[in-house]
Amino acid sequence: MNIVQDKYEQRSQRPATLARKTELAARLIDLADAAIDAAGVQELRARALAEAAGCSVGAIYSVFPDLDELILTVNGRTLDRIDAALAAAVLGCTTPMQQMERLASAYLNYAVDHRGHWSALFQHRMIGERPLPGWYATRLDLAFRHIEGPLQVLRPDLDEASRVQLARTVFSAVHGVVELGLSGKALSGTPETIGDQVQILVSAIAHGLAWKNRELK
Amino acid sequence: MNIVQDKYEQRSQRPATLARKTELAARLIDLADAAIDAAGVQELRARALAEAAGCSVGAIYSVFPDLDELILTVNGRTLDRIDAALAAAVLGCTTPMQQMERLASAYLNYAVDHRGHWSALFQHRMIGERPLPGWYATRLDLAFRHIEGPLQVLRPDLDEASRVQLARTVFSAVHGVVELGLSGKALSGTPETIGDQVQILVSAIAHGLAWKNRELK
DNA sequence: ACCAATTATGAACATCGTTCAAGATAAATA
DNA sequence: TATTTATCTTGAACGATGTTCATAATTGGT
Numbered sequence: 001m002n003i004v005q006d007k008y009e010q011r012s013q014r015p016a017t018l019a020r021k022t023e024l025a026a027r028l029i030d031l032a033d034a035a036i037d038a039a040g041v042q043e044l045r046a047r048a049l050a051e052a053a054g055c056s057v058g059a060i061y062s063v064f065p066d067l068d069e070l071i072l073t074v075n076g077r078t079l080d081r082i083d084a085a086l087a088a089a090v091l092g093c094t095t096p097m098q099q100m101e102r103l104a105s106a107y108l109n110y111a112v113d114h115r116g117h118w119s120a121l122f123q124h125r126m127i128g129e130r131p132l133p134g135w136y137a138t139r140l141d142l143a144f145r146h147i148e149g150p151l152q153v154l155r156p157d158l159d160e161a162s163r164v165q166l167a168r169t170v171f172s173a174v175h176g177v178v179e180l181g182l183s184g185k186a187l188s189g190t191p192e193t194i195g196d197q198v199q200i201l202v203s204a205i206a207h208g209l210a211w212k213n214r215e216l217k
Numbered sequence: 218m219n220i221v222q223d224k225y226e227q228r229s230q231r232p233a234t235l236a237r238k239t240e241l242a243a244r245l246i247d248l249a250d251a252a253i254d255a256a257g258v259q260e261l262r263a264r265a266l267a268e269a270a271g272c273s274v275g276a277i278y279s280v281f282p283d284l285d286e287l288i289l290t291v292n293g294r295t296l297d298r299i300d301a302a303l304a305a306a307v308l309g310c311t312t313p314m315q316q317m318e319r320l321a322s323a324y325l326n327y328a329v330d331h332r333g334h335w336s337a338l339f340q341h342r343m344i345g346e347r348p349l350p351g352w353y354a355t356r357l358d359l360a361f362r363h364i365e366g367p368l369q370v371l372r373p374d375l376d377e378a379s380r381v382q383l384a385r386t387v388f389s390a391v392h393g394v395v396e397l398g399l400s401g402k403a404l405s406g407t408p409e410t411i412g413d414q415v416q417i418l419v420s421a422i423a424h425g426l427a428w429k430n431r432e433l434k
Numbered sequence: 435a436c437c438a439a440t441t442a443t444g445a446a447c448a449t450c451g452t453t454c455a456a457g458a459t460a461a462a463t464a
Numbered sequence: 465t466a467t468t469t470a471t472c473t474t475g476a477a478c479g480a481t482g483t484t485c486a487t488a489a490t491t492g493g494t
Contacts, residue, residue, distance in 0.1 A: 176393015
């Protein structure tokens with residue numbers, strides 16, 4: 001996978017140059033990743049990044065069209081990490097209820113442990129700016145897919161499209177509690193309190209869905 | 218209510234000056250309010266605001282310590298408007314289920330109709346910056362309070378503290394669906410789809426809570 | 435060794451929010 | 465009313481920001 005070649009530069013290049021650019025791209029991604037994790041996406045600075053990478057400021061723009069695109073690439077990594085955390089969370093869980101609780105807890109834990117990474121996912125491009133790239137939605141879907149397993153047990157009557165949409169809805173609901181909790185705009189803000197509320201929410205949703213299913217029979 | 222006198226300037230002032238400042242403050246708030254509604258908080262510019270208000274850039278800083286504080290004041294107005302919208306939404310509703318559905322719909326509608334106002338509430342000060350002022354939490358609580366009515370019917374067993382916390386949790390969940398829906402990061406993004414998912418979520422939560430209550434009896 | 439094409443550089447640019455010396459203004463005083 | 469003094473208002477200047485592009489450095493072929 002060659003980021004530079006694949007995504008931004010298609011025109012003729014000297015072979016040595018391309019190798020250097022891909023290496024620089026990797027270094028920039030790593031550094032931006034660490035910087036965002038440490039201080040948040042708002043504190044990412046082009047000049048500081050260039051100095052840390054040992055290159056000129058202009059070099060950044062020979063590899064990424066702008067900082068937004070670099071941030072988006074880091075966000076892609078974050079989505080992968082969250083996906084991995086969710087996958088690990090459901091291992092050894094049998095009941096759909098327990099699976100959903102573990103998934104929600106894992107999501108909250110990632111947000112608490114990596115607030116910079118996590119908030120960069122949503123703090124960025126909230127309004128109608130450039131549309132998100134296709135691979136972004138694909139990776140988001142991969143993360144959502146973990147919720148579909150327990151949902152299929154709770155609501156076997158739903159077709160796949162409805163289940164996919166419901167998975168996104170449940171994810172969004174948990175996300176809302178995590179977001180307003182961590183931002184201090186609702187709830188008391190401590191991870192424990194947020195965790196309690198996430199559990200209460202997931203439990204209510206799961207029981208509500210199960211009740212709906214029982215009603216249909 | 219005199220914003221300038223009450224909040225930022227306590228020292229001796231000339232009477233004519235104070236009158237002018239309060240008038241300027243009101244004008245700036247109105248203009249910022251309209252600008253945020255029209256183009257979003259990200260597009261608010263000190264120079265443009267000064268020109269629109271017919272004052273110098275420095276004059277803004279004689280009335281507000283910085284733009285953040287002005288935005289926060291506008292956010293206070295937005296919270297009042299949302300509070301009013303929620304209050305109007307539950308009029309004539311009898312069942313707790315219907316009340317919660319109407320409340321969620323009203324919240325979504327406000328967000329759709331006033332995305333600038335709405336996103337300014339959350340897009341701003343997400344990370345650990347200055348703590349939110351006390352009146353901000355108070356106004357947020359007023360908005361949350363509308364959900365407590367139906368919750369009291371669904372879960373009469375809860376004490377007030379738990380009910381307050383549950384109200385915030387339910388609000389956060391609905392907010393999450395609205396946010397990820399409107400940002401296009403989950404769900405298809407059309408207000409209709411988001412509305413459908415909000416209804417499904419609220420229904421599940423309400424049934425889940427009611428089931429929990431029945432179980433306790 | 436030379437040259438032409440390509441690539442890297444970092445000062446310069448446009449734009450922010452914010453400040454503060456200096457001019458304008460209003461109250462106090464003679 | 466004229467003068468003084470305290471206060472307020474102004475907008476150019478400051479420091480930072482992301483981004484660009486003329487210029488210098490470098491590379492690969494002849």
